[in-house]
Amino acid sequence: xxxxxxxxxxxxxxxxxxxxxxxxxxxxxxxxxMEGATLLDDHLDRQLQRDAGMPHVxxxxxxxxxxxxxxxxxxxxxxMLAKITRSRLSHAIARLEKNGWVRREDCPDDKRxxxxxxxxxxxxxLRQTAPGHVEAVRxxxxxxxxxxxxxxxxxxxxxxxxxxxxxxxxxxxxxxx
Amino acid sequence: xxxxxxxxxxxxxxxxxxxxxxxxxxxxxxxxxMEGATLLDDHLDRQLQRDAGMPHVxxxxxxxxxxxxxxxxxxxxxxMLAKITRSRLSHAIARLEKNGWVRREDCPDDKRxxxxxxxxxxxxxLRQTAPGHVEAVRxxxxxxxxxxxxxxxxxxxxxxxxxxxxxxxxxxxxxxx
DNA sequence: GGCCCCTCCTTGAACTTTAAACAAATGGCC
DNA sequence: GGCCATTTGTTTAAAGTTCAAGGAGGGGCC
Numbered sequence: 001x002x003x004x005x006x007x008x009x010x011x012x013x014x015x016x017x018x019x020x021x022x023x024x025x026x027x028x029x030x031x032x033x034m035e036g037a038t039l040l041d042d043h044l045d046r047q048l049q050r051d052a053g054m055p056h057v058x059x060x061x062x063x064x065x066x067x068x069x070x071x072x073x074x075x076x077x078x079x080m081l082a083k084i085t086r087s088r089l090s091h092a093i094a095r096l097e098k099n100g101w102v103r104r105e106d107c108p109d110d111k112r113x114x115x116x117x118x119x120x121x122x123x124x125x126l127r128q129t130a131p132g133h134v135e136a137v138r139x140x141x142x143x144x145x146x147x148x149x150x151x152x153x154x155x156x157x158x159x160x161x162x163x164x165x166x167x168x169x170x171x172x173x174x175x176x177x
Numbered sequence: 178x179x180x181x182x183x184x185x186x187x188x189x190x191x192x193x194x195x196x197x198x199x200x201x202x203x204x205x206x207x208x209x210x211m212e213g214a215t216l217l218d219d220h221l222d223r224q225l226q227r228d229a230g231m232p233h234v235x236x237x238x239x240x241x242x243x244x245x246x247x248x249x250x251x252x253x254x255x256x257m258l259a260k261i262t263r264s265r266l267s268h269a270i271a272r273l274e275k276n277g278w279v280r281r282e283d284c285p286d287d288k289r290x291x292x293x294x295x296x297x298x299x300x301x302x303l304r305q306t307a308p309g310h311v312e313a314v315r316x317x318x319x320x321x322x323x324x325x326x327x328x329x330x331x332x333x334x335x336x337x338x339x340x341x342x343x344x345x346x347x348x349x350x351x352x353x354x
Numbered sequence: 355g356g357c358c359c360c361t362c363c364t365t366g367a368a369c370t371t372t373a374a375a376c377a378a379a380t381g382g383c384c
Numbered sequence: 385g386g387c388c389a390t391t392t393g394t395t396t397a398a399a400g401t402t403c404a405a406g407g408a409g410g411g412g413c414c
Contacts, residue, residue, distance in 0.1 A: 007372055019308035026319055031329035033318075034237070036215050036334035038260040039341040042351055049372090055400075060211070075363060083215040088401060095400085103191075112362040112409045129310035142203055144336050152329040154206035157213035159321050164216040175217055176361095177403095226402090232370075252393060265371060267394055272370085289392040291378045353391095354373090 040140055047136045050127040053099075057084065058092055059133065062101060062126050065118035072117040074107065079175035086175055099127055217317055224313045229306040230276075234261065235269055236310065239278060239303050242295035249294040251284065256352035263352055276304055 039059055040125060044056045052059055064081045073081070093116050096102040101122030107113030118126075132152045142150065165173055199207060221233045227235060241250055241258045250258070256266045270293050273279040278299030284290030295303075319327065342350055 019311050021311055021314055022314070022319070022393080025331075026327065029327050029334075030314065030318070032331050032334040032338055035260055036338035036341075037218075039338055041214075041384090042260070043341055043373095046349070057400090076361085083212055083219070085402080086363060087365090091400070107362095110362080114363065124188055134196055136199055137199070137207060138197055140341060140401075141207070141337060142199070144340050145333060149329065149333050149336075150203065150206050152326065153333050154202075154209050156322060156326050156330050157206075157209040157342075159326075161209055161213035162320060163321050164213075164220055164317060172223070174216075222402095234370095253391085262372080263393060264373080264395090268370070269392095284392095287380075287392080289377095291393065 043140055044133075044136060048129070050135060053095070053133050057082065058096060059126075059129070061089075061092060061096065062117075062118060062122055065102065065116060066126055070103065070117075071123070072115040075114050075116060076175055078116055080173075084174050085177050087177075088174075091101060096122070167170060183230060183244075194232060219309075220317055221313060225306070225309050228309050229302060231273070234259065235273060236303075236306070238266075238269060238273065239295060239299055242279065243300060243303055247294075248300070249282065249292040252293060253352055255293055257350075261351050262354050264354075265351075273299070 001165055041056070048054060048056050048059050060082055061078065064078055065073060075089055075093070076086060079086045082089070084092075093102055093104065097104060099121075101119055103117050103119050105115040105117050145153065163173065192247055218233070223232060225233050225236050237259055238255065241255055242250060252266055252270070253263060259266070261269075270279055270281065270304045274281060277296075280293050280294050280296050282292040284292055322330065342348065
């Protein structure tokens with residue numbers, strides 16, 4: 001797919017606007033982004049699968065639970081924090097429960113509700129594997145970037161993340177699907 | 178998981194070094210990165226699944242093929258360009274072949290080899306769906322970032338991407354697995 | 355109360371990805 | 385030529401994710 005560097009706008013009222021193609025420079029940025037993100041994802045998934053026996057997303061769930069009061073969170077709340085769908089979370093928690101790292105608990109206030117609770121076992125696994133994971137993240141990311149770049153990266157990704165979860169009702173957010 | 182802001186180094190020769198935890202600031206950067214990447218991935222996957230009937234990765238494969246001479250690439254070459262494993266690629270191409278968007282061809286020079294070839298059908302789908310996809314990428318990323326930020330992002334992700342695919346032999350690269 | 359719509363979470367099937375094993379062909383080496 | 389390690393790509397099964405559907409409870413409204 002050749003992406004023309006730029007293109008004239010169409011004359012007047014036609015809905016099929018001329019696409020706003022990416023410039024060569026934008027194209028390069030986008031490709032580095034996708035490559036970096038893909039490789040990083042693969043790298044961390046592999047590291048955690050090897051050392052902790054779970055994918056990166058599952059590890060992230062344990063982290064969120066560990067940080068929460070009483071090491072527990074409502075399912076929807078956890079899905080929101082992890083930016084995933086409730087369905088995906090249900091399956092994930094089922095697996096983690098089978099491992100004995102998480103347990104479910106009924107919510108007293110709302111009979112529809114469920115808490116996911118990090119078990120002592122789960123906390124132990126997290127403690128054991130956290131150092132290796134942090135090290136992997138450091139080596140892949142922070143050790144390679146200047147202070148400036150780290151700050152930029154945070155700011156940029158914050159903008160993207162916030163752009164994708166608008167406050168408006170009706171937004172297509174994973175945890176509301 | 179609480180991540181201490183910093184920690185003293187261990188005395189001398191003990192292998193289990195004190196983990197180099199992330200500082201609060203690094204922690205924030207890392208979380209925005211993961212959130213942004215997760216949401217973006219979800220967003221684009223969904224957009225393409227809806228409008229093109231395939232996941233983002235598959236779309237990327239068609240793009241690579243469209244850019245290649247004679248619209249064809251060797252399997253391993255394509256896996257390398259897409260930063261994925263050959264196994265994953267095999268499955269993906271099988272699916273795209275079933276759709277009639279890609280066809281396989283034997284390599285004359287190397288009887289083990291296979292070409293993945295973009296069909297006219299595949300090219301058509303790409304042409305039809307590219308505008309919508311570019312627009313989605315723009316809205317989510319480029320429209321929200323300054324020129325400066327775009328440049329930074331490219332540079333940063335290039336560093337990360339290159340760091341994860343060292344030239345050395347024995348590197349754990351997806352397409353060599 | 356009864357009704358209706360919405361939220362919370364789960365389920366099963368279809369699809370995608372990973373992991374491990376494999377067949378076939380290549381290429382270096384003797 | 386013959387041998388052996390490596391490369392190429394596929395295959396199978398298991399694991400993970402998405403999609404569509406659904407059960408059950410909450411909460412407003414009459």
